[in-house]
Amino acid sequence: MEEGIAETPEELLAKQHRKEKKDLQAKIQSMKNAVPKNDKKRRKQLTEEITKLEADLNQKHEEEVKQLKSTTDTKVEEVINGVESLKVDGGEEEEVKQPRVTKAQKRREKKAAQEKERETRIAEAEVQNLQGVRHQEGLKLTQKLAQQQLQIKEISSDGHCMYRAVEDQLAQRSVPGLPMNVKELRSRTAQHMRSHADDFLPFLTNPNTGDMYTTDEFEKYCSDVEHTAAWGGQLELRALTHVLHLPIAVIQADSPTIKIGEEYDSEPITLLYMRHAYGLGEHYNSVERLKDPANAEDS
Template identity: 30%
Template sequence: MEQIKEKHEAEKKQLQETILTMRNEANKKTKKAVNRKIIEMETEMKFRHRDEVAAFKESQEENNEDGTREGEGEDEDEEMTPEMLLAQMGLSDAQTKTNNNNKEQVLQESKKKRNRQKERLAKRKAEMEKQQAEAAEEASHQIDFRKNELDTLEVICNNQKVKQVDIIPDGHCLFNSICDQLKLRHDIPTDYKKLRSEAAEYIRQHPNDFIPFLFDEETMSIRDVNEYTDKIANTPMWGGDLEILALSKVYCCPISVMMAASKSLLINEGGVQPELKLVYYKHVFGTGEHYGSLHDL
């Protein structure tokens, strides 16, 4: 447990250093997005630390139970009937009488052991059934996040007089959504591969504008710009705020992102070309976060 506490303290310290770096390097354009990212990072760490502590405690309890079960097995293996002892040692009648008494005592002790084991098993079963019942009760009252998100987005779309357009939910969904918007609003035909390359190149040319976005939650450090942009250009890695900002600069236009949980995010508000309109889903798709395109009614 001490090792886990030390690990968590080190991660908290490193995260605070990273947050300080991100805030120092943020500018007016990136301040809101950076603050949102910081909140996500702190929340993720809080819940991850809680889960790791719970998993450790559960593992310790299982180990203790295994040790108890092994001890019980050894007691049962050591039991020997009086008849077996007589056959091996040829005891006298007097000894036989003594052994009969011992036999009764052994049987009584054995029954006590088995009864205690049954009691433990019954108690464990009752606890499991109680936990299952509580989980089922909790699940019955859980919020249907998917339905809530869809309902909220539908209301927002009706108010803004736009409709959601389906985009294949894969690692290219953000870029394919922007492709759809560029064709619709700028009359520019393109594809996700070209957009990936353009976003990567813009980030390489303007690294200081994007460093606050390049926090790696696995290594708890800032990612290498060249390594990151290579993945954006050449793999199906999912895109996000960083790539939206880059492409809004490439095409000199604002890009808005509709969300159910908060008001729409508007990136590069000063862009002179027509606004591109996207929608962000957090709960709707089983594959995880997803982007779609919005068409005017």
């Protein structure tokens, strides 16, 4: 059995950055709650203070990422120099046997490299977009959610984000009998779409010809829903409302909340649709109850 994988320095730093961002959001929410909405002058000052806090944190994170990369490069260079300096009597270099790299180690190294690249891209995108559309979208969504005593719960961006967000919402409810993992949610969604093709085919067209999907094209689409990391949208959400017998509400920054499956009389699953998330494209997040900043560390 393969041993547990220790977290790399890059993973530990990314985890620290996520916690610091979460703590800052809690602090910002507390600051907003302390200023009356009709005090326009103070609200303007508050916006400037929040912008500076976020800019300072992003600069700090960027510097820490660079420092970690520099430290890692230095250690690698020291190891290389140490190997080259090994000599045997007579001045000849001693043959140094390279340790055998296992497949499991290669997988760990590949995963760590991919995660490091992803975190770097996110950090760069956040710095570039601090005053751009992503930042503005985040502020609008935070304000909308605060009115409902909710806050963002971040979901990983891996192609499964919509299903992971639904999975998280179901886990928060702990309702017995509902599909509770991404694989099952995808499988049940595809099954429903196949068995109700007439409800979905009219909305699927070939991007090259503009014609409605053929039977084979539709089956390929459903197979991708079930077996790949194909991104989910409103068609899949519609299918999920029937699979779960629950309505789904999708909150957006610049548009009214989309409500799907309103024929089901239950508290809706709530998702957050972000058009500019992390500069990496469209993304779904989950939501959770707004935490008291004073108790955020204890939760």
